[in-house]
Amino acid sequence: MGAVRGISFPRAPASRGHPLYRKTRAAKMVEWTDFERETIQNIFAQMDYEEIGPAALSRCLVVYPWTQRYFGNFGNLYNAAAIKSNPLIAVHGKTILHGLDRAVKNMDDIKTAYKELSVLHSEKLHVDPDNFKLLADCLTIVLAAKLGSSFTPDIQAAFQKFMAVVVNSLGRQYH
Amino acid sequence: MSLTEKDKTAVKTLWGKISKSADAIGADALGRMLSVYPQTKTYFSHWSDLSYGSGPVKAHGKKVMSGVALAVSKIDDLTAGLQDLSELHAFQHVSNFHRNKILSHCIMVVIATLFPKDFTPEAHVATDKFLSCLALALSEKYR
Numbered sequence: 001m002g003a004v005r006g007i008s009f010p011r012a013p014a015s016r017g018h019p020l021y022r023k024t025r026a027a028k029m030v031e032w033t034d035f036e037r038e039t040i041q042n043i044f045a046q047m048d049y050e051e052i053g054p055a056a057l058s059r060c061l062v063v064y065p066w067t068q069r070y071f072g073n074f075g076n077l078y079n080a081a082a083i084k085s086n087p088l089i090a091v092h093g094k095t096i097l098h099g100l101d102r103a104v105k106n107m108d109d110i111k112t113a114y115k116e117l118s119v120l121h122s123e124k125l126h127v128d129p130d131n132f133k134l135l136a137d138c139l140t141i142v143l144a145a146k147l148g149s150s151f152t153p154d155i156q157a158a159f160q161k162f163m164a165v166v167v168n169s170l171g172r173q174y175h
Numbered sequence: 176m177s178l179t180e181k182d183k184t185a186v187k188t189l190w191g192k193i194s195k196s197a198d199a200i201g202a203d204a205l206g207r208m209l210s211v212y213p214q215t216k217t218y219f220s221h222w223s224d225l226s227y228g229s230g231p232v233k234a235h236g237k238k239v240m241s242g243v244a245l246a247v248s249k250i251d252d253l254t255a256g257l258q259d260l261s262e263l264h265a266f267q268h269v270s271n272f273h274r275n276k277i278l279s280h281c282i283m284v285v286i287a288t289l290f291p292k293d294f295t296p297e298a299h300v301a302t303d304k305f306l307s308c309l310a311l312a313l314s315e316k317y318r
Contacts, residue, residue, distance in 0.1 A: 058296065059296045059299060062296035062297065062299070062300055063296060063299050063300040063303055080295075080296050080297050083296075084296070137280060140280075140284060141283060141284060141287045141294075141299065142287075144284045144285075144287040144288045145287040145288065145291035145294060146291070147288070148288050148289070148291065149288060151284070151288050153206060153207045153210045153211055153227055154210070156207060156211050156284060157210065157211040160211060
């Protein structure tokens with residue numbers, strides 16, 4: 001065997017505007033089946049925002065207590081009962097759930113739809129994007145409790161796919 | 176992370192309410208896992224039928240829940256209590272430990288659909304911790 005040649009790496013271009021930095025990946029759209037689209041539209045058309053929003057957020061704060069760090073100004077979060085009856089949390093839960101409406105209306109480009117919200121969560125609110133998935137899981141469980149046996153595996157799959165896209169989009173603008 | 180007395184009480188209380196439906200919960204949870212997370216099918220390629228509600232899925236769902244029942248009874252020392260099951264799973268090369276979150280999530284979704292009033296946030300956090308500790312004890316012999 002001959003001697004191993006040294007590997008040389010190209011020198012990094014000086015400017016970020018250099019063609020080498022241009023993103024050439026083809027834009028990848030999320031593909032939705034008709035069933036998935038219908039399922040998402042149906043779920044949100046029948047959604048009781050007053051009930052589900054607060055339930056999902058308060059559950060997240062109980063099940064994953066480290067998420068409480070983002071709610072320092074919200075008053076008493078001392079125990080599950082306090083969290084459940086906290087009016088500021090209730091209002092915010094509803095706000096968050098309505099925040100999903102944007103994705104429901106723009107399923108073909110959720111990434112763009114959430115660009116500003118992503119920046120907000122990163123630069124202003126400083127939320128660890130890991131937590132978005134935790135809230136999504138709590139929302140899934142609350143929805144399952146509400147829908148019972150009509151929350152079939154196929155519907156669960158469609159809903160979780162939708163939430164995964166939302167969660168991914170919200171984490172995109174972090175740097 | 177370990178289970179507090181409060182957690183153990185919450186788990187036992189919930190188990191008392193749901194244990195009669197254990198077989199159905201197991202079948203539903205496992206079936207959901209295989210259809211919602213198709214990558215998990217790779218661990219069961221030796222089964223004849225991986226569809227939701229099939230014979231092998233129902234049978235194994237029942238086994239999974241009897242494992243959970245065992246864990247509830249051994250909740251004060253899960254590592255010792257689940258030793259045999261750990262060896263069994265290690266031998267079967269089910270050593271992808273982080274996948275356990277997927278099955279745990281599916282079990283909790285099913286409990287929520289069947290017992291919405293009992294699966295309160297408090298019961299949820301105790302169950303989540305319990306299933307994590309269960310999975311950890313189960314993976315004891317993996318490496």
